[in-house]
Amino acid sequence: MLAIMNNRKTTAILLVHCPDQPGIIAVVTDFITVNGGNILYLDQHVDTVQNVFFMRVEWELERFVIPKDKIGEYFDTLYASKYRMYFRLYFNDYKPRMAVFVSKISHCLYDLLARYTAEEWNVEIPLIVSNHTDLEHVAVRFGIPFHVFPVTKDNKATQEAAELKLLKESRIDFIVLARYMQIITGDIINAYPDKIINIHHSFLPAFAGAKPYHAAFERGVKLIGATSHYVTTELDAGPIIEQDIVRISHKDTVNTLIRKGRDLEKIVLARAVEKHIERKVLTCKNKTVVFN
Amino acid sequence: MLAIMNNRKTTAILLVHCPDQPGIIAVVTDFITVNGGNILYLDQHVDTVQNVFFMRVEWELERFVIPKDKIGEYFDTLYASKYRMYFRLYFNDYKPRMAVFVSKISHCLYDLLARYTAEEWNVEIPLIVSNHTDLEHVAVRFGIPFHVFPVTKDNKATQEAAELKLLKESRIDFIVLARYMQIITGDIINAYPDKIINIHHSFLPAFAGAKPYHAAFERGVKLIGATSHYVTTELDAGPIIEQDIVRISHKDTVNTLIRKGRDLEKIVLARAVEKHIERKVLTCKNKTVVFN
């Protein structure tokens, strides 16, 4: 049921969460199959602590009798209110529009743009935002508009307002902070709930905040980590999407931690972005459900 | 939907595989919920290459209207033949009976018996079989009958017949080869299809056969592995249940590979045995589906 990458048939993707109750899977799959949809993917999860049911289902629309632009309405009317479902509906023929925010460090940016250019992902990258000009040359190499918003204490509110205006005008769906070394504040975060993906260069919750590699070196840990998470208004505390680690030893210096961390950061960020693009991440109470 | 360990309510576990076709999940979950079963766990998989559907569903029997001893018959009559399902039905109040085969190396045996004694697993270990007496003291420590069947070229058929007789008399459900250094032949294998779990001390298919650590050292690999698989009549070629690796370096000798491999072997074997006991492994055409 894994969607095949080069599948060109149009599919609908339905993400649902609601209070757990018997028979929900049967109801949803019945809705799809009775109306002529061919299910390609189904995964579900029950959080037995919160008693919440989560589901992701994807089906081919070719012979589906409900018109594409009416599916959401029908599902809402027939099931969502009845079962108190929170749901989102996507179609695979729409490319989500992703903005990348960067500062001076290039490895995550290169990695994202290489995947984009090689068409690994079903995504559009209409623009890159930065508070510095250092990485403009990278944007130029890949032919992507690069917008510089230098941020100081005094102009932060104004600059963020300008950024938000640009994001809205460019119809940006989600934002990736690719080692963006500026704290983003409320207005942007609130405009993109669970839609801003950050990479933090530590195994959160250890070493939140600034200079995690220095802190890891100081503490003498034997593994370093990276964490990709959705940004919330509390720093480095949003729902975690993906984490990984790499082994280090007493031979490592802060400099070699930074070097080893680079590969980790770009891979962990890419995995999180991929899951987000594939509509496989659901959030609930500061935790994520990440389907395979 | 993960079954909670210390859940004492009786549950039924249904494992199904059949040709993929629309609506099977709906049919099966409907069968359970309509008849009063509360689903605790559901996972499913479609092998899109073979077009085979796999499913594991577990539900509480407390208010289930079909008597426990009739569930299999009803499901067979109503659905299995109609959908050409191959199915198995288990109940969590039965402890599967596991025989352990060993030779001279103790680490896997100790690990299995420690888990058994600590009641980590829902399993019974009525006996240990060996072709040597070396590990009898371990069996004695844990109070488990130890049966010695010394095997030579000449007596192999006779000894295996005697082993099989013992296994049958002791109502053994499945066998774990915990570094048993004797090739088991057809009669036992055929009596326990997908019910004999072996641990091979390499990352199969690399280094099948004898002395894999020596071969790994010779080749100069940078990782060594262990593989747990069901035993088939073709040596080291049965369906793989679990694999893992550990990093090595030029500093390792064959002796240190053997030492590092020990931890790997016992953990990989234990993971496979646990999945088997939890009825989470399905096999089809020499491959496994291992549910979480």
Next chain:
Amino acid sequence: MLAIMNNRKTTAILLVHCPDQPGIIAVVTDFITVNGGNILYLDQHVDTVQNVFFMRVEWELERFVIPKDKIGEYFDTLYASKYRMYFRLYFNDYKPRMAVFVSKISHCLYDLLARYTAEEWNVEIPLIVSNHTDLEHVAVRFGIPFHVFPVTKDNKATQEAAELKLLKESRIDFIVLARYMQIITGDIINAYPDKIINIHHSFLPAFAGAKPYHAAFERGVKLIGATSHYVTTELDAGPIIEQDIVRISHKDTVNTLIRKGRDLEKIVLARAVEKHIERKVLTCKNKTVVFN
């Protein structure tokens, strides 16, 4: 230069750390080779931040001209004071004496005793200490004296004094806290500096203190860890010897975290204990150098 496990020749092991300065390796290796020692192992490290040199060297004594009981004195006189070296000298024909402290959870204890009984390690385990009687049956199985010291707020000082007396009388060299659920206080810690090895069931410094699996579940991390460290008077803050992690997902409950954590804990603890027994751990300013 890796010492071969079944090497029965007597060797000396010298651990050194001192301010870094040119030529130390030459001086030490010269001391050994000129006097007829055959070097089996040499590893060294320079902490360029603290400017400290670390070294571990092991050599065969067969043709070494300095008598075994004079080596320390000679090395001290000729080199240690000159180069301001802190050094320790061990011989492989002495088995360090290890005490195991446990409470109610058995997996680490079983793992340690299985290795001990199988003679994986060059160690003696003369006794087990516990604040509960629950695991006495494990000690009995392996024939090791089990001493119970029930600890309450009121009797803690007295009991620790009694424990310390027992440890001294039994000539215990180092202590392993194998999921010992009592905080050990100053007198014992000060009597065994860098000689008490604890296993903490989290990826420190994340989730220090009580109930780390609950905290990890609450935070929604995607990996859980275990950390083995030397005990200092600051809780969960001593020098880290070894860490590792295992991947988890949204499907895991606190119960399955605890189950998955068990395997992690016992392996991470065993790796640390092994390094300690092999005299491959040096500490300096709350960090460790762990040689291969």
Next chain:
Amino acid sequence: MLAIMNNRKTTAILLVHCPDQPGIIAVVTDFITVNGGNILYLDQHVDTVQNVFFMRVEWELERFVIPKDKIGEYFDTLYASKYRMYFRLYFNDYKPRMAVFVSKISHCLYDLLARYTAEEWNVEIPLIVSNHTDLEHVAVRFGIPFHVFPVTKDNKATQEAAELKLLKESRIDFIVLARYMQIITGDIINAYPDKIINIHHSFLPAFAGAKPYHAAFERGVKLIGATSHYVTTELDAGPIIEQDIVRISHKDTVNTLIRKGRDLEKIVLARAVEKHIERKVLTCKNKTVVFN
């Protein structure tokens, strides 16, 4: 002793291997320190099976009394012949010149060029060679000459001769096959012994040859791997520099194996290339010693 990345002082790097014998470390470190060299890095290894000693030592030349262009001659005369040493001498102020060979798949190429452009490595990439034009656009983005040599059965010898001529004229020191889908034959291999680094998309020796992901899928393994090795005339059988794996499951298709493998391939290749550039790989009898 780890060379600090942004260290701008000139250093010499000496790689040595020779029959193991007492006192070699003392001799070599003495040679350096007596003549005014400050040792920044020293690592050594003894292969106790082959009885071969390996060493890598790096020192600052600032106050070294032997002129840079005479060091090799002096070391050869004074020590190398006496101790039957095979040695190589490098200086960190020379950037090794690396050619990249590619075909149609871009992820490894992008990754190498991003590191190059970000100056992660002390390397020069004067040219890219390909048997196809597909990736010319990548070379153009990064401003690196791209040379196309279409290879057929009939013209292979001629084309390889032309490639070799280009490599020689461009003073190429080593070659990276970044998913180059053509078997390179004897003349080029013999001209670059232990200087051609390939990435093979399997955990060698498993799944050597063509289509390893298909073979891995067919066998039902639970981990897939990637292997970086020096190219020898025997296909996929040269000395292994680095390997790593990623966990897969029954949910993966050949397509998702290919996707997951991409990240693995580029990281494993980059680690091997980095070690090669840092002069930390020594080879002997089809195995590598890879220093930290």
